[in-house]
Amino acid sequence: MGIAEWRGQLERGEMSARELTDQHLARIEAVDAELHSFLEVTAERARADADRIDAARAAGDTLPPLAGVPLAIKDNLCTKGIRTTCSSRMLEHFVPPYESTVTERLWQAGGILIGKTNLDEFAMGSSTETSAFGPSRNPWNPERVPGGSSGGSAAAVAAGECVASLGSDTGGSIRQPAAFCGVVGLKPTYGRVSRWGLVAFASSLDQVGPFSTSVADAAELLQVIAGEDRRDGTCLKAPVPDYRAALQKPVKGLRVGLVKECFEADGLDPQVKASVLAAAAQLEALGCELVEVSCPRFNDGIATYYVIAPSEASANLARYDGVKYGYRSEQAGSLAEMTARSRAEGFGDEVQRRILIGTYALSAGYVDAYYKKAQQVRTLIRRDFDAAFTKVDVLLTPTSPTTAFRFGAHAEDPLAMYLADLLTIPANMAGLPAINVPCGFDDSGxxxxxxxxxxxxxEPLLLQVAHNYEQAARVMEKRPVAALVP
Incomplete structure (x- = not known):
């Protein structure tokens, strides 16, 4: 059920907010022991909030846009009075004294928090396998990963455990798990959505965005969470347009650019390539013009990212020293030893790896050779996009080179894991909005x-094209039978 359909049912009295909430809590009870999408389920709060929505409807009050919608929140967004762990032992017992801007806006709009979702530790990973509390599983095949780092948020939506969810995207952490789990995942323009209350990974790249089962629902959530926030100095002051109105516009006459480098990338699965090209043909049938474009440095994005992101992470994670909050080792004598042991014991292997990479890249004698050079390449990547958009209106690529891989497939090869984000990272480097839309299935379903x-x-143009494709292709209506997907 989409958000607009639900809103109609609620207003007509055909279903109560409490009934919808109980349905989703029952679904969590039925499947989450296997999926592990959630780290915490806030059932008592959800039912109380739903009852307030029902009381407001009964009193004839005007209902807010997300009234009664059960939502899941990635556990790196601060929720006042509810644990926010980042799937790390470092923050296992951290309870924020404040609410993030995006979640505050959701609750003001009537959304109902149904739980906090699992992720790769501190959002560092592409499979949710680095979570200190165990991995999430893919609802299409529990032997496969759901992607990452927002794997729990994607899996929860795909499995019908919530209507929609929020994730964060630093190098593809919304779009890649959305692709693996067969849902819509939107990364807005950098600065379009406030990062205040998002636990920082790489501050110049992080962005909050929605997961949903349709482009229309993604537009509904973006409408609520987008906009200026004085508490976030990087948040843009640009007015927020009507994203829902953009969905109704046709795409005839638009120029769609097929990025040459993406379709020639090493490791691109032939089935993925064929499905994405078929989607391009569908847009052509709707009246779009297909144009091959070149972004010569597109595939340099991943090397650039793995200098810039770890460098920013090493600075952001320096605050976890065992002194103010977070995990503290009790087996140390001196302050220096306590800090060292707290970080060694509180952070997992992948987080420590990235801190070390970033610290090295920023160290004296290397900062010019690595960090400064990476920032220069980042500028060139952005210029490639600028040049491409003089020729086309929208760019089209696969979201991920492959479909969901098996657990442990890249456990011994971090570089292979990093390549899972090959096609999503460049949009982060340039601060551009991007969306994943399901476009087919491989031979394994x-x-x-x-x-x-x-x-x-x-974003209005992005949602317009995505919605038109989604409505024409109706991919999810042709989906194969899956054990856990409703």
Whole structure:
């Protein structure tokens, strides 16, 4: 059930908010022992909030846009009075004294918190396998990963445990798990959505965005969470357009650019390539013009990212020293030893690896050779996009080179794991909005994702093209039978 359909049922009295909430809590009870999408289920709060929505409807009050919608929140977004762990032992017992801007806006709009979702530790990973509390599983095949780092949020939506969810995207952490789990995942323009209350990974790359079962629902959530926030100095002051109105516009005459480097990338699964090209043909049938474009440094994005992101992470995670809050080792004598042991015991292997990479890249004698050079390449990546958008309106690529892989497939090869984000990272490097839309299935019945990218603050165009494709292709109506997906 989409958000607009639900709103109609609620207003007509055909279903109560309490009934919808109980349905989703029952679904969590039925499947989450296997999926592990959630780290915490807030059932008591959800039912109390639903009862308030029902009381407001009974009193004839005007209902807010997300009234009674059960939502799941990635556990790196601060929720006042509810643990926010980042799936790390470092923050296992951390209870924020404040609410993040995006979640505050959701609750003001009537959304109901149904729980906090699992993720790769501190959002560092592409499979949710680095979570200190165990991995999430893919609802299409529990032997496969759900992607990462927002794997729990994607899996929860795909399995019908919530209507929609929020995740964060630093290098593809919304779009890649959305592709693996067969849902819509939107990364807005950098600065379009406030990061205040999002636990920082890489501050120049992080962005909050929604997961949903449809483009229309993604537009509904973006409408609520987008906009200026004085508490976030990087949040843009640009007015928020009507994203829902953009969905109704046709795409005839738009120019869609197929990024040459993406379709020639090493490791691109032939089934993924064929499915994404078929999606491009569907857009052509709707009246779009397909144009091959080149972004010569597109595939340099991953090397650039793995200098910049760890460098920023090493600085952001320096605050976890065992003194103010977070995990503290009790087996140390001196302050220096306590700090060292707290970080060694509180952080997992992948987080420590990235801290070490970033610290090295920023160290004296290397900062110019690595960090400064990476920032220069980042500028060139952005210029490639600028050049491409002089020729086309929207860019089209696969979201991920492959479908969901098996657990442990890249356990001994971190570089192979990093390549899972090969096609999503460049949009983060340039601060551009991008979306994943399901576009097919491989021979194993696993979802394949299509990525669309537009220019800065062109989310209306992005949603317009994505919605038109989704409505024409109706991919999820043709999905194969899956054990846990409803």
């Amino acid at each position: 696993l979802p394949i994702g299509l990525q669309l990218i537009t220019g800065v603050l062109e």
